[in-house]
Amino acid sequence: MLSVQQLQINGRRTDLLPPTSLQVQRGELLLVSGGGQDQRTALALALSGRMKSSDGTLTWDNSAKVRKVRLASALVDSPGVNEPEQHLSVRDLVTEDLSLIPRRYRGALLSKPWLKVNRFEDIADLWIEQLPANRRLELLTSLALADPAVDLLVVDSPDRHSADASAWLPRLQALASDAGRPLAVVATVSALPDEWDGPAAVIGNSVKHTTEAVQPEPAAVVPTSGDADVDEHQEDQELQRTAK
Template sequence: MRVALHDVSKGRGGQSLPATSLDFHTGAVRFAIAETEQRPTVLGLIASGRMRPETGRVSIDGAPNARALRRAVALVDAPAVSDPHADIALAGVVGEELMFAGVGATPLHARRWLKNLGFAELASVPVGDVDPSVRVRILCELAILREGVRAIVLVSPDRHGGSPDGWWRIAAEFADRGYAMLVIVGGAAAVALERMRELGAVNATGPVEPLMLEPVADAAPAAASATEDTTENGAVR
């Protein structure tokens, strides 16, 4: 599967997102650099078919099909859109995601799922206090439980702190498992990833191609709105 963005933009004069072209595909992980508070989420929404761009188009396997794109691409941890509230216990986050995946979603099911993943001791921990790499692991594992998901757009994992190599290795592992991976990061994280790659400390399946989105210093952010319903935790489905 290949998802391609062709000269997409959002907001007047591209204030929310300047004209952008990129693609990501099955079995590879790519990172895109998006600076400012809003642009990572806007890029993630467009790349996953949950927001219409002002200009340009998004295609999946060569065809524009927003419905197919939404079914195939999971939008993970996008600020103010699909990120869980920081004070909710991890087991609660897991239970809600299990419900949306159509599997057992009682507190017992959630705790059992965490135990099978090796994180039973974190069930009662607020998700905002979970280690950044563990957070990415859990949210991505939950995302692929949804029927039809073949790709993940992971938004701003660097905002939670920690070293990028942890969550980057996890993204690469999901690519190895056959998913298309797009990770949207800030410039500092991108520099760290490039440095670690030069030193051989990180690797990924297939090409790792950065995309720089230049910030507009005097642009007033436009409100970003999703096209799908949200849960009580703010997650887009």
């Protein structure tokens, strides 16, 4: 299970990632919403062990070692980080990504048979920019899972490629619930889909707002007519004593 408490990353002027808490276990898809791309990417990098936090805790299977989180996770399609270059063909991307798989698993991973086995032959000669959102996500998540050590999938802003959640949500749900290889899946999104009723969190959900208690001003005492008569009587008595 991935457990995060008060995770925060400093920025130049404001927090790059405001304090955020969440948890997700294998077999579960968690959607985390946040309005800013920088915040969503910072969270994705931190959850996958690729950016050090300034404060807070992050554990994977009860271990706080960043290396363990990084080895168990895959960061998918993070803008400005590891999103594929648009001028690449699918075939070239597959060749490039498979070469990054740990050596002990790499022997059998050649691009041509991999494309066939994973049913991407129909798009092998297309440019990345030509891929529809659903096929793009299928390709990139399949490449990430070519490493059998990956149990945690962190997908950065899949909704930026399509406003239609059906282009990416079913794929992520299927990956999380795969009985043969249940994954902990986290996706950062700009907003939760209307149809989503599963686990969700919001970036900055651990920010504590403190306000000083404002003491009410004492109400002005307005004397009643009876009180006024008593005051006038006391004043008359004081004058009489002074005269004597």
